[in-house]
Amino acid sequence: MTTASDRSSRKGIGASLTRKEDDRFLRGQGNYVGNIRLAGMRDLAFVRSPVAHGRILEIEKPAGREGDVYTIDDLAGVRPILAASGLPGFKRSEQPVLAREKVRHVGEMIAMCIADTRAEAEDLAGETYVDFDELPAVVDMLAGREPGAALLHEHWGDNVFLETHIDADLEDIKARAAIHVHRRLRTARQSMAPMEGRGVVAYWDKRLAQLVVYTSAQMPHINRTGLAECLGLDEGSVRVISPDVGGGFGYKGILLPEEVCVAWLAMHLGHPVRWIEDRREQLVANTNCREHHYDIHAYADRDGRLLAVDCEAHVDSGAYSSYPFSACLEAAQVASILPGPYKMERYRCRTWSVATNKPPILPYRGVARTGVCYAIETIMDAVAAEAGLEPYEVRLRNLVLPQEMPYDNITHKHFDSGDYPEAVRRAVRAIDLPAVRERQRRGEADGRLIGFGLAVFCEQSAHGTSVYHGWGIPMVPGREPAGLRLTPDGILEVRAGVHSHGQSMETTLAQIANEVLGIDPQRVRVVLGDTGTTPYSTGTWGSRSIVMAGSAVGRGCKELRERLLHVGAWLLGEPLDAVRWEEGGVAGTSGRFELAELTRIWYLQPQRLPVDVHVGGLEVHTTYQAQRDSGAFSYACHAVVVAVDPELGKTEILDYAIVEDGGVLINPMVVDGQVYGGTAQGIGTALYEEMAYSEEGQPLASTLADYILPGATEVPSIRIEHMESPAPYTEFGQKGIGESGAIGSAAALASAVNDALKPLGAEVSRMPLSPRAVLEALARSEAATAARAQPEEAFV
Amino acid sequence: MKQVNLTVNGKAVSALVEPRTHLADFLREQRLLTGTNIGCEQGVCGACTLMVDGVPTRSCIVYAVACEGAEVRSIEDFDHDPVMTQLRAAFSAEHALQCGYCTPGMLATARDIVTRLPDADEERIRQELSGNLCRCTGYVGLVRAISRVLDERRNLAVA
Numbered sequence: 035m036t037t038a039s040d041r042s043s044r045k046g047i048g049a050s051l052t053r054k055e056d057d058r059f060l061r062g063q064g065n066y067v068g069n070i071r072l073a074g075m076r077d078l079a080f081v082r083s084p085v086a087h088g089r090i091l092e093i094e095k096p097a098g099r100e101g102d103v104y105t106i107d108d109l110a111g112v113r114p115i116l117a118a119s120g121l122p123g124f125k126r127s128e129q130p131v132l133a134r135e136k137v138r139h140v141g142e143m144i145a146m147c148i149a150d151t152r153a154e155a156e157d158l159a160g161e162t163y164v165d166f167d168e169l170p171a172v173v174d175m176l177a178g179r180e181p182g183a184a185l186l187h188e189h190w191g192d193n194v195f196l197e198t199h200i201d202a203d204l205e206d207i208k209a210r211a212a213i214h215v216h217r218r219l220r221t222a223r224q225s226m227a228p229m230e231g232r233g234v235v236a237y238w239d240k241r242l243a244q245l246v247v248y249t250s251a252q253m254p255h256i257n258r259t260g261l262a263e264c265l266g267l268d269e270g271s272v273r274v275i276s277p278d279v280g281g282g283f284g285y286k287g288i289l290l291p292e293e294v295c296v297a298w299l300a301m302h303l304g305h306p307v308r309w310i311e312d313r314r315e316q317l318v319a320n321t322n323c324r325e326h327h328y329d330i331h332a333y334a335d336r337d338g339r340l341l342a343v344d345c346e347a348h349v350d351s352g353a354y355s356s357y358p359f360s361a362c363l364e365a366a367q368v369a370s371i372l373p374g375p376y377k378m379e380r381y382r383c384r385t386w387s388v389a390t391n392k393p394p395i396l397p398y399r400g401v402a403r404t405g406v407c408y409a410i411e412t413i414m415d416a417v418a419a420e421a422g423l424e425p426y427e428v429r430l431r432n433l434v435l436p437q438e439m440p441y442d443n444i445t446h447k448h449f450d451s452g453d454y455p456e457a458v459r460r461a462v463r464a465i466d467l468p469a470v471r472e473r474q475r476r477g478e479a480d481g482r483l484i485g486f487g488l489a490v491f492c493e494q495s496a497h498g499t500s501v502y503h504g505w506g507i508p509m510v511p512g513r514e515p516a517g518l519r520l521t522p523d524g525i526l527e528v529r530a531g532v533h534s535h536g537q538s539m540e541t542t543l544a545q546i547a548n549e550v551l552g553i554d555p556q557r558v559r560v561v562l563g564d565t566g567t568t569p570y571s572t573g574t575w576g577s578r579s580i581v582m583a584g585s586a587v588g589r590g591c592k593e594l595r596e597r598l599l600h601v602g603a604w605l606l607g608e609p610l611d612a613v614r615w616e617e618g619g620v621a622g623t624s625g626r627f628e629l630a631e632l633t634r635i636w637y638l639q640p641q642r643l644p645v646d647v648h649v650g651g652l653e654v655h656t657t658y659q660a661q662r663d664s665g666a667f668s669y670a671c672h673a674v675v676v677a678v679d680p681e682l683g684k685t686e687i688l689d690y691a692i693v694e695d696g697g698v699l700i701n702p703m704v705v706d707g708q709v710y711g712g713t714a715q716g717i718g719t720a721l722y723e724e725m726a727y728s729e730e731g732q733p734l735a736s737t738l739a740d741y742i743l744p745g746a747t748e749v750p751s752i753r754i755e756h757m758e759s760p761a762p763y764t765e766f767g768q769k770g771i772g773e774s775g776a777i778g779s780a781a782a783l784a785s786a787v788n789d790a791l792k793p794l795g796a797e798v799s800r801m802p803l804s805p806r807a808v809l810e811a812l813a814r815s816e817a818a819t820a821a822r823a824q825p826e827e828a829f830v
Numbered sequence: 831m832k833q834v835n836l837t838v839n840g841k842a843v844s845a846l847v848e849p850r851t852h853l854a855d856f857l858r859e860q861r862l863l864t865g866t867n868i869g870c871e872q873g874v875c876g877a878c879t880l881m882v883d884g885v886p887t888r889s890c891i892v893y894a895v896a897c898e899g900a901e902v903r904s905i906e907d908f909d910h911d912p913v914m915t916q917l918r919a920a921f922s923a924e925h926a927l928q929c930g931y932c933t934p935g936m937l938a939t940a941r942d943i944v945t946r947l948p949d950a951d952e953e954r955i956r957q958e959l960s961g962n963l964c965r966c967t968g969y970v971g972l973v974r975a976i977s978r979v980l981d982e983r984r985n986l987a988v989a
Binding site: 703 | 864865931955
């Protein structure tokens with residue numbers, strides 16, 4: 035490496051630099067969409083459906099205020115939201131931004147009401163009367179496929195958005211497999227629940243003839259494309275600004291019907307319009323995630339080596355296909371990543387994306403991987419039990435080995451690097467498994483049961499074009515751009531189309547600039563979230579930003595460095611190959627020029643330079659695409675010890691260790707923060723969070739008192755150990771790990787709880803493993819034991 | 831509309847408010863003090879926690895009209911507060927914030943913990959924090975930051 039990067043390494047790649055963005059948040063100066071105040075701004079509230087499925091017979095606007103209430107009939111020219119998967123057989127669902135004729139889930143928007151304050155707008159919404167002809171609701175995805183089920187989109191003829199097949203003949207394997215295990219598993223529907231909800235403020239800029247939309251969004255450029263489509267505008271007439279975003283996790287990766295409504299109304303009325311989602315709207319009406327059902331078989335030899343996995347998976351996609359990810363990304367991902375980090379001879383998987391009378395889904399942090407990891411790790415535990423092996427031993431026998439890297443797995447995933455078995459060995463050591471097993475044998479004085487669980491997985495981050503095209507999503511990411519500009523006083527402006535909603539991109543992108551240019555991160559200004567000033571990008575999701583935008587910024591800085599060397603060489607009167615970039619300036623044998631001197635001369639004293647010095651200037655636009663676009667694979671092993679109370683069904687986490695490989699870490703502090711936070715979310719998935727519905731399709735969790743998020747007393751201290759296998763195909767060897775924590779944690783906890791219950795013959799087959807689910811499993815096990823015991827008693 | 835007289839960040843304020851307006855909305859919409867973030871409007875998440883008469887209070891479940899004569903301090907009023915200065919430095923050093931949305935409420939609770947419970951251990955800190963939800967950090971950095979300030983203050987007291 036160069037001397038420059040060595041000398042500046044404390045602020046560059048690998049430094050746990052404190053964050054540039056902290057100061058404003060710590061002083062209450064964060065600018066979230068709800069903080070924006072525009073002159074003449076008025077508030078919007080929506081009339082939302084109280085029924086899950088029904089025909090709208092009549093909408094009666096409040097007498098005397100008809101002009102302040104709008105229905106779909108008033109929104110002339112507004113097109114419905116359409117997110118069509120490119121996968122063959124996909125059935126389209128058009129989502130009108132306000133309901134037309136039918137409602138398909140509780141909370142679907144029927145009308146919008148404008149007033150001076152939100153409270154008054156809600157009064158108007160409360161006075162708007164809607165009459166329905168209620169229809170039977172499809173609440174369960176399996177029931178939705180039964181003949182005679184009510185139909186959400188009648189012209190489909192069924193309720194299946196898409197069915198996919200990966201076929202294989204398993205007959206010979208079934209004949210020779212010593213071990214065959216089978217599980218039926220279910221994950222709960224969840225709400226992603228960022229602390230800040232969604233929100234939109236829009237106005238029409240008369241001077242620029244442009245719609246300006248402030249929105250709490252992860253991918254503002256995509257929202258701009260979608261808004262233009264729905265409103266019939268060209269994209270030049272739309273500017274989307276996503277200011278500070280109070281958490282995303284996937285919840286804000288969507289074109290909202292609310293965005294279209296607010297934007298249309300702002301154009302129609304000529305004054306700014308605001309809608310800020312409240313928590314009840316978020317929980318009752320807006321997108322959920324992650325409701326899966328797995329019917330999974332594994333076949334293995336007597337040593338626990340996998341021969342084949344066979345799975346039928348269902349995903350509850352809700353009523354509509356969300357823009358841009360579609361209703362089927364989740365199921366497509368299930369099919370392609372279910373084999374996990376394991377080797378096997380044969381693989382078969384069928385998936386169904388089922389429409390139900392519930393809000394649409396979006397990919398939540400980890401997307402399908404969290405459910406998939408739960409399914410495959412549960413079946414691996416079952417194989418271990420049949421083979422009479424420790425669960426970690428079965429993993430070691432089936433994981434891809436380091437000497438096999440890079441490895442193309444059974445679904446053609448290209449695992450790029452790493453030592454998966456070593457992660458397992460280290461995690462087992464970190465948790466001191468022999469001591470845990472001894473404690474289990476000893477038993478607890480309080481009668482609680484100790485359980486150990488682990489989960490190992492790899493995460494394809496920064497997937498490239500071909501991967502997303504293969505999953506059929508209508509928005510396929512390509513080359514990631516970055517714009518960089520030096521100012522006359524030597525400030526580096528970095529403009530990236532990705533966003534940051536906690537990921538610390540303002541800091542980490544500045545660290546990459548420091549690594550290449552030696553510039554102090556405080557002199558790097560990172561601009562994100564504004565389509566008016568940043569290059570087009572598909573945004574922040576899929577653990578892609580540090581790989582894609584980070585690499586683009588790195589390349590841009592290298593290009594700037596090259597140009598500055600030309601300028602410096604000329605000023606020093608030395609040949610280009612005699613000068614070098616060192617400590618943030620150009621150094622030659624006769625002297626040096628600092629960055630700020632070079633920029634000042636370039637912009638303000640051009641008479642000192644020849645006309646042909648390097649005419650590119652000190653502003654560059656670069657794009658990045660990995661050498662191969664099959665993704666950078668991070669991986670991890672989560673190991674956890676729990677105590678389960680068999681009387682109360684309550685689980686306490688006693689110890690938690692993670693061994694993680696994110697390749698070259700740009701900022702280890704930030705990486706740890708992502709892993710801790712993701713793990714806390716996985717703990718919520720495993721133990722607490724459930725968006726339940728009644729048989730009529732009524733949501734049963736409408737407040738944060740019903741939808742339980744883990745707090746400081748539920749999340750333990752977590753230990754993280756890092757391994758480092760640099761990604762072979764990325765600019766600095768970095769891998770994405772933004773979702774990692776949320777992937778393995780739920781599976782590891784399920785494994786641990788079931789390990790604790792094993793002596794009682796009970797196993798929980800659903801998430802969350804709530805006290806109720808544990809007690810039900812124990813009751814089933816007691817009933818089964820009693821049933822087995824009965825004939826003997828009768829005989830006696 | 832109803833008249834209410836109170837002190838907001840050291841300034842006497844007289845305002846007309848709707849009886850149904852909660853304190854957080856009053857501060858944000860009428861006083862333009864947007865540092866107080868709203869998370870659930872039900873008193874569960876703690877994002878809107880601020881100080882009323884020196885006590886951490888959820889401003890989403892207090893009506894503005896009920897604050898007659900009260901002394902309200904929001905996050906904007908703590909730039910010269912030495913405890914808050916310590917906490918802010920510790921929050922940054924321990925990466926106790928990511929998206930920043932829960933942060934003002936967390937700081938209000940954290941300030942209360944370090945001033946009221948100088949001997950709090952990790953378990954007590956976690957219990958005291960249990961009324962403030964964070965969706966980003968897993969609480970690891972938050973607990974460490976508060977512990978760090980408690981340590982610093984204990985060391986200072988010994989010195």
